[in-house]
């Protein structure tokens with residue numbers, strides 16, 4: 338197994354599917370804040386990464402993989418979370434990409450927006466989220482569940498899990514009308530390694546008012562800066 342260093346920030350967003358894949362497959366890696374990895378504040382380090390944004394996966398100290406989708410697909414291949422046929426790999430990827438479409442504005446809203454701005458963004462997003470939840474609900478019926486392709490999770494399951502999990506900050510009863518998605522969320526939580534990851538990851542608190550991540554027991558503002 339290569340040495341894996343996942344570099345990102347203080348937020349629950351684009352590094353989450355990658356970490357779920359790593360947790361589900363018990364794959365060793367380190368998670369490093371940008372300022373720790375680079376030894377300087379993010380604005381100074383920014384020009385040193387391929388597309389001036391994170392996450393980035395550093396493999397064996399030399400290969401730098403940018404773009405969250407590329408990171409997850411690389412990890413899925415490395416850890417065996419890809420189906421055998423190229424047709425089914427494309428179907429898995431389509432579901433992963435459908436979940437990635439939620440990234441913006443869902444992730445920044447949950448991690449950063451406050452007050453009236455948060456409320457307005459939540460109300461604006463909910464109808465579109467429900468349309469896509471309906472798609473996911475239907476697709477979960479295709480292979481009998483509990484995952485999108487039956488009883489074996491692939492990386493798309495972790496992308497969808499992350500975004501649906503995050504959307505719960507908008508509405509705790511989000512999945513009331515989606516029984517297959519409820520079963521799916523429980524099944525992902527039940528994957529060996531995933532529950533332990535969910536228990537140990539920094540808790541996201543104060544969403545909509547004062548978003549913070551509880552890191553080593555200390556609430557810290559979400560963001561791209563150390564302090």
Ligand SMILES: N[C@@H](CCC(=O)N[C@@H](CS)C(=O)NCC(=O)O)C(=O)O
Nearest residue numbers: 350351389390391392404405406561
């Ligand atoms: N398409 C990119 C988007 C990456 C992205 O938007 N990263 C944000 C954090 S979620 C970032 O680096 N923000 C800091 C900045 O732009 O300086 C991906 O999927 O990785």
